Amino acid sequence: MSAHVLEEQETPVLWLHNVSADLAGRRVLDDVTFAVQPGEFTALIGTNGAGKTTLLRVILGLQPTSSGIVELAGERRGRRSVGYVPQKVLLDPDMPLRARDVVALGMDGHRLGIPLSPRAGRLRRDRVEAALASVDAIDFADARVGTLSGGEQQRVLIAHALIGEPELLLLDEPLANLDLRSQHEVVALLARVAEERRVAVVMSAHDMNPLLPVMHRIVYLAGGRAVSGTTDEVVRSEVLSALYGHHVDVLRVHGRILVVAGGEDEPVRPDGEEPGSVESGIVSVP
Amino acid sequence: MNALFAPGFFTNGIVHSALIVGAVVAVVAAIVGTFTVLRAQSFAGHALGEVGATGGSAAILAGTNPLWGFIGIAVVAAAAIELLGVRQPRSRDLATGLVLGAGLGLAALFLYLGATSQSTTGASITVLFGSLFVVSMQMVPSIVALSIVALAIVLVCYRWLLLTSLNPDLAAARGVSLRLVSALYLLALAIAVSLSAETIGAVLSTALLVGPPAAALRLTKRPTAALVVAAGIGVLATWLGILLAYDSYTWPPSGRGWPVSFFIVVFVFCFYLLAQLHGRKLTRG
Numbered sequence: 366m367s368a369h370v371l372e373e374q375e376t377p378v379l380w381l382h383n384v385s386a387d388l389a390g391r392r393v394l395d396d397v398t399f400a401v402q403p404g405e406f407t408a409l410i411g412t413n414g415a416g417k418t419t420l421l422r423v424i425l426g427l428q429p430t431s432s433g434i435v436e437l438a439g440e441r442r443g444r445r446s447v448g449y450v451p452q453k454v455l456l457d458p459d460m461p462l463r464a465r466d467v468v469a470l471g472m473d474g475h476r477l478g479i480p481l482s483p484r485a486g487r488l489r490r491d492r493v494e495a496a497l498a499s500v501d502a503i504d505f506a507d508a509r510v511g512t513l514s515g516g517e518q519q520r521v522l523i524a525h526a527l528i529g530e531p532e533l534l535l536l537d538e539p540l541a542n543l544d545l546r547s548q549h550e551v552v553a554l555l556a557r558v559a560e561e562r563r564v565a566v567v568m569s570a571h572d573m574n575p576l577l578p579v580m581h582r583i584v585y586l587a588g589g590r591a592v593s594g595t596t597d598e599v600v601r602s603e604v605l606s607a608l609y610g611h612h613v614d615v616l617r618v619h620g621r622i623l624v625v626a627g628g629e630d631e632p633v634r635p636d637g638e639e640p641g642s643v644e645s646g647i648v649s650v651p
Numbered sequence: 652m653n654a655l656f657a658p659g660f661f662t663n664g665i666v667h668s669a670l671i672v673g674a675v676v677a678v679v680a681a682i683v684g685t686f687t688v689l690r691a692q693s694f695a696g697h698a699l700g701e702v703g704a705t706g707g708s709a710a711i712l713a714g715t716n717p718l719w720g721f722i723g724i725a726v727v728a729a730a731a732i733e734l735l736g737v738r739q740p741r742s743r744d745l746a747t748g749l750v751l752g753a754g755l756g757l758a759a760l761f762l763y764l765g766a767t768s769q770s771t772t773g774a775s776i777t778v779l780f781g782s783l784f785v786v787s788m789q790m791v792p793s794i795v796a797l798s799i800v801a802l803a804i805v806l807v808c809y810r811w812l813l814l815t816s817l818n819p820d821l822a823a824a825r826g827v828s829l830r831l832v833s834a835l836y837l838l839a840l841a842i843a844v845s846l847s848a849e850t851i852g853a854v855l856s857t858a859l860l861v862g863p864p865a866a867a868l869r870l871t872k873r874p875t876a877a878l879v880v881a882a883g884i885g886v887l888a889t890w891l892g893i894l895l896a897y898d899s900y901t902w903p904p905s906g907r908g909w910p911v912s913f914f915i916v917v918f919v920f921c922f923y924l925l926a927q928l929h930g931r932k933l934t935r936g
């Protein structure tokens with residue numbers, strides 16, 4: 366699975382050291398430490414309220430920390446080359462922006478003035494076209510972005526994040542609201558991006574299973590605390606029991622991983638999903 | 652010809668300056684107003700208009716042009732909204748409501764004093780309903796200068812405004828200061844509202860501000876096109892309004908003419924309805 370070399374000593378793209386953050390007087394992130402290498406695919410897994418969004422906002426500098434260090438490519442608070450896809454973006458159907466305009470804003474949305482020069486315009490159009498193609502969004506490139514489906518908007522936003530050629534791509538639950546097929550497409554797309562462009566991808570999710578085939582590293586969050594490592598290192602009964610502070614079992618069924626808490630007769634997945642709804646066997650790890 | 656253009660329409664100096672000033676103000680209102688709609692800040696625009704009326708009527712009492720009082724108070728009110736408000740739209744509306752409440756009391760007082768004082772009778776009507784036909788030629792350079800300031804703010808911050816209206820987090824993640832965008836935008840809004848109030852009055856200024864952009868957003872899916880179409884609709888509504896208002900001097904009941912702002916707002920509303928009908932057809936692709 367991880368033919369990718371984790372022990373290779375490069376400067377990490379992202380490094381968090383003992384990071385804590387408080388929201389409204391409550392500790393939401395507690396002493397979080399992990400590093401992400403170039404080209405690595407990292408899954409940020411946790412239940413509702415575990416602190417995934419807060420952690421991503423801390424990395425972006427949108428949320429102040431109470432203590433600890435966040436370094437991007439060895440620099441404190443350099444966020445020039447970070448792409449971001451926020452959670453639950455609902456684009457207004459009245460927005461006079463086509464999918465391609467949104468992607469172009471990913472390239473120069475922070476600049477001043479109106480883009481008018483025709484030569485720069487042609488270069489711009491080509492780059493936008495390429496970015497749209499890389500997420501298979503050419504078909505709806507000229508549609509008003511707010512009228513697209515959730516999955517289509519998601520792909521446009523990924524192109525928006527990628528067009529600036531970031532070294533680090535942060536995605537907050539990009540698989541929520543997607544059907545199984547679109548989930549697979551988006552995961553495959555992100556894995557390809559990580560592999561081909563050496564972009565480090567950090568993506569949050571409730572469920573690690575759709576990501577198992579592609580992820581190199583997991584950061585497992587519970588109650589603001591985190592453990593990180595390879596899936597085999599982290600997703601184990603002892604490790605997760607210590608993180609949750611009570612006993613949890615890790616079950617591997619047909620290549621799927623279920624984390625279950627409580628007694629044997631009443632397995633409850635920490636994300637609150639009914640155990641009956643788990644379609645084990647449909648998704649499998651090669 | 653005379654049925655459409657009343658005699659003297661093209662030779663009357665007052666009409667000339669009304670056409671020019673009306674067009675300039677309509678363009679500013681449409682371009683600033685497009686982002687008022689996209690940022691969901693119509694309430695702030697409306698509040699600045701009402702509060703600005705305080706300044707307008709105070710300026711009349713003090714014997715100067717109402718525009719200066721209007722713009723002064725509108726900018727102060729914009730700053731107050733910005734300082735009180737936080738990023739969430741709801742608290743922003745709350746801050747706007749508070750500023751509006753505080754301003755209206757004073758507006759009522761000044762308008763009352765203005766209406767009862769002999770020398771300024773009719774001035775309150777001007778502040779509330781504006782009049783393109785009494786804009787003096789001396790004011791034209793100031794109106795043009797203010798227009799340039801408001802347009803420059805929007806055009807310089809154009810992509811910031813688009814990105815923040817699309818999603819504030821996306822903008823912030825690219826290093827755009829939401830606070831700065833919001834403050835600059837409110838300044839442009841205060842200017843646009845004051846200029847609209849000068850021509851069509853405080854009460855109706857919001858219509859000129861958000862009407863043409865709301866129509867334009869039904870008709871186009873490109874941001875630059877939306878700005879151009881909105882400006883076109885604003886100018887057209889203003890000119891048609893002036894035309895009918897000039898005609899109306901021969902109309903019943905009094906032969907003193909109907910207010911030009913009335914006609915402009917009616918046309919803006921008609922354009923919006925037409926765009927709404929047409930926009931149904933414009934979906935994807």
Ligand SMILES: Nc1ncnc2c1ncn2[C@@H]1O[C@H](COP(=O)(O)OP(=O)(O)OP(=O)(O)O)[C@@H](O)[C@H]1O
Pocket residue numbers: 388389393411412413414415416417418419420452
């Ligand atoms: N603005 C805020 N003020 C106070 N508390 C907050 C705020 N935002 C989040 N929190 C709290 O911080 C904790 C972590 O929230 P966060 O949004 O990071 O969780 P999450 O893992 O992203 O959850 P989800 O899966 O639902 O998106 C939650 O307990 C939440 O209640």
Ligand SMILES: [Mg+2]
Pocket residue numbers: 417418419452537
């Ligand atoms: Mg979240």
